[in-house]
Amino acid sequence: MEADRDHRDEDERLPPGQVLFDEIFLFFMLSLVISFILYNVWGLLDLLRTPALVP
Amino acid sequence: MAVIAVPWDDKQTGAVHRICTATGLRVDLAAQRLIIANAVAAVVFLAIGGLFALLIALTRWQTIHLLPAIWFYRSITAHGFDMLVAWIVFFEVAGLYFGSTVLLNARLVKPRLGWIAFALMLLGALMVNGIVLAGKADVMFTAYVPLKAHPLFYLGLVLFAVGALIAVGLFFATIVIAKVERRYQGSLPLVVYGLVTAGVLATYTLISGALTFVPALFWSLGWQASFDPGYYRNLFWSFGHPAQQVNLAAMVAIWYSLAAITTGASPLNEKFSRLAFILYLLFINLGSVHHLLVDPGLSFTYKALNTSYAMYLAVLGSLMHAFSIPAAIEVSLRRRGYTQGLLGWLRKAPWREPGFSALVISMFLFGWMGGVTGVTIGTEQLNMAIHNTLRVPGHFHATVVSGTTLAFMGMTYYLIPLIFRRELRLKRLASWQPYVFGAGMSLVTIGMIASGIQGVSRRHWDITFTQAVFPASIPGTVQLTLAIFAIGALIAIAGGMMYIAVVLSSILSRRVHEPKAATLVIGPVDMTPHEHDEEDKRLQPKGTFVLVLAFLLFFATYYFANWWLLGNQSWIVR
Numbered sequence: 001m002e003a004d005r006d007h008r009d010e011d012e013r014l015p016p017g018q019v020l021f022d023e024i025f026l027f028f029m030l031s032l033v034i035s036f037i038l039y040n041v042w043g044l045l046d047l048l049r050t051p052a053l054v055p
Numbered sequence: 056m057a058v059i060a061v062p063w064d065d066k067q068t069g070a071v072h073r074i075c076t077a078t079g080l081r082v083d084l085a086a087q088r089l090i091i092a093n094a095v096a097a098v099v100f101l102a103i104g105g106l107f108a109l110l111i112a113l114t115r116w117q118t119i120h121l122l123p124a125i126w127f128y129r130s131i132t133a134h135g136f137d138m139l140v141a142w143i144v145f146f147e148v149a150g151l152y153f154g155s156t157v158l159l160n161a162r163l164v165k166p167r168l169g170w171i172a173f174a175l176m177l178l179g180a181l182m183v184n185g186i187v188l189a190g191k192a193d194v195m196f197t198a199y200v201p202l203k204a205h206p207l208f209y210l211g212l213v214l215f216a217v218g219a220l221i222a223v224g225l226f227f228a229t230i231v232i233a234k235v236e237r238r239y240q241g242s243l244p245l246v247v248y249g250l251v252t253a254g255v256l257a258t259y260t261l262i263s264g265a266l267t268f269v270p271a272l273f274w275s276l277g278w279q280a281s282f283d284p285g286y287y288r289n290l291f292w293s294f295g296h297p298a299q300q301v302n303l304a305a306m307v308a309i310w311y312s313l314a315a316i317t318t319g320a321s322p323l324n325e326k327f328s329r330l331a332f333i334l335y336l337l338f339i340n341l342g343s344v345h346h347l348l349v350d351p352g353l354s355f356t357y358k359a360l361n362t363s364y365a366m367y368l369a370v371l372g373s374l375m376h377a378f379s380i381p382a383a384i385e386v387s388l389r390r391r392g393y394t395q396g397l398l399g400w401l402r403k404a405p406w407r408e409p410g411f412s413a414l415v416i417s418m419f420l421f422g423w424m425g426g427v428t429g430v431t432i433g434t435e436q437l438n439m440a441i442h443n444t445l446r447v448p449g450h451f452h453a454t455v456v457s458g459t460t461l462a463f464m465g466m467t468y469y470l471i472p473l474i475f476r477r478e479l480r481l482k483r484l485a486s487w488q489p490y491v492f493g494a495g496m497s498l499v500t501i502g503m504i505a506s507g508i509q510g511v512s513r514r515h516w517d518i519t520f521t522q523a524v525f526p527a528s529i530p531g532t533v534q535l536t537l538a539i540f541a542i543g544a545l546i547a548i549a550g551g552m553m554y555i556a557v558v559l560s561s562i563l564s565r566r567v568h569e570p571k572a573a574t575l576v577i578g579p580v581d582m583t584p585h586e587h588d589e590e591d592k593r594l595q596p597k598g599t600f601v602l603v604l605a606f607l608l609f610f611a612t613y614y615f616a617n618w619w620l621l622g623n624q625s626w627i628v629r
Contacts, residue, residue, distance in 0.1 A: 022243070028336075030337060031340070034341070035341065046357055047286060
């Protein structure tokens with residue numbers, strides 16, 4: 001119990017910037033979302049909007 | 056000394072570990088076996104890829120022009136896969152297991168999954184090599200549609216990607232369980248943070264790989280009528296280029312490790328370094344658009360925003376590391392009394408220690424050659440003159456080979472005593488190896504870039520285009536620049552053989568060795584993290600500041616020289 005409390009106390013003392021940087025799964029999601037939307041989805045939509053060459 | 060195998064505190068897990076005699080770190084034996092297996096596989100594929108590199112270099116050297124066209128393309132295909140995918144990813148998986156267990160004092164969760172991942176990757180890599188050598192997949196690394204390979208080529212790539220994805224999942228699971236089991240307190244160590252960055256980038260890369268090669272497999276099998284080349288290129292480059300960003304993040308993490316091991320350096324400001332990794336996470340994958348800058352159908356906004364705005368934020372991350380790591384080394388060496396002048400610390404640095412020389416040469420070649428040329432290639436207007444010339448391989452041989460491969464080679468020397476528990480043999484050879492490899496790769500890069508500036512195509516076997524309808528305006532001086540490239544390649548391959556000789560002679564030794572220090576050639580280094588006293592003027596990294604200014608000057612000169620060249624040449628789109 002005491003160890004739990006010490007652990008929580010230590011986490012509570014961390015500066016907000018460090019707490020944010022420690023949110024690795026938040027950055028995981030942001031990285032995937034930004035990459036898929038700005039690179040893949042936007043690029044594929046550009047291609048979809050390109051009219052096909054009709055011989 | 057016998058193995059010190061200690062049951063883990065929690066008997067339910069069944070994990071067993073030993074204590075490293077040099078570092079005091081706990082090494083999970085299940086993780087250790089997987090690290091060894093993946094590292095050995097990596098070195099084997101490096102050797103195979105190196106053999107193809109030799110054949111390609113001797114063909115590019117116009118005086119020799121060794122291979123017939125078909126074997127040139129076949130060798131390029133195998134070389135690209137073995138070097139850019141197999142060697143690098145196997146080594147990175149070893150690094151991920153090392154970071155998530157040894158550096159976090161944790162156990163590897165579900166080691167059996169790790170072996171399944173390893174088997175899938177190995178099977179996939181062997182299938183790709185086998186089908187390429189059988190002559191059924193002469194499509195080069197990019198395998199651009201409508202070039203069609205045998206289905207086993209795509210199946211091999213998919214199996215490899217799935218295996219690697221399982222390994223990355225295991226890495227994240229191990230980190231989560233380590234936190235739950237309180238194996239470490241506070242934030243993740245910076246090196247592990249860098250590996251997390253690599254793991255996140257790898258997840259995107261490998262999902263993209265599956266999205267690219269599964270439809271390609273169906274198309275190759277005839278189950279899918281066609282595969283639009285535009286869609287393929289979009290999907291492929293969300294695999295092909297981010298794969299190299301995984302290398303970047305892993306390499307930077309290794310740079311921080313090597314700096315700590317060989318000089319006792321600790322980061323000057325952890326927030327600064329972590330922010331640089333976050334910039335990679337958010338923006339670096341967008342730079343992949345630079346492969347598509349000459350593609351039709353894509354809007355200017357899409358190209359410019361991704362390559363000339365978002366990518367620069369990731370480049371900022373690299374510039375932050377490029378200051379942070381040498382500055383940390385300088386402060387550490389100044390603290391030991393090497394305070395003379397601006398660069399006295401650099402003269403007194405441990406240049407015989409292979410990890411240190413590998414670190415410095417890797418950083419120098421990666422930044423000054425790879426980084427500068429990369430930003431230039433990623434500029435839309437300049438790309439018109441550079442695209443599909445030998446300048447592009449010149450860039451990525453500076454980043455992936457001179458940078459990543461050399462950093463991984465340097466790190467291997469420390470894994471041999473710490474993880475393989477064998478004494479490093481041929482230490483003198485190991486001390487020289489980074490210099491030989493780095494010198495060779497410098498010539499390779501310079502030769503490729505100089506040839507590319509003169510218009511040599513990056514892929515074509517016959518650079519003179521003998522039977523082409525239009526004459527190729529390739530000047531005779533490319534004979535010289537291609538010879539420089541090939542001679543550099545021979546020197547680099549000699550450096551690669553030195554590396555393999557050191558590794559094999561060490562790991563094949565039967566005698567178990569428990570190291571007393573993490574360093575190999577120099578005496579033990581105090582790796583205790585220091586609080587940085589910003590007021591102490593003797594410890595301020597003034598030399599690094601000057602080096603960084605010199606780098607920025609070189610960067611600006613090269614970049615604007617390319618604009619000048621662009622305005623002074625006829626506009627031929629290659």
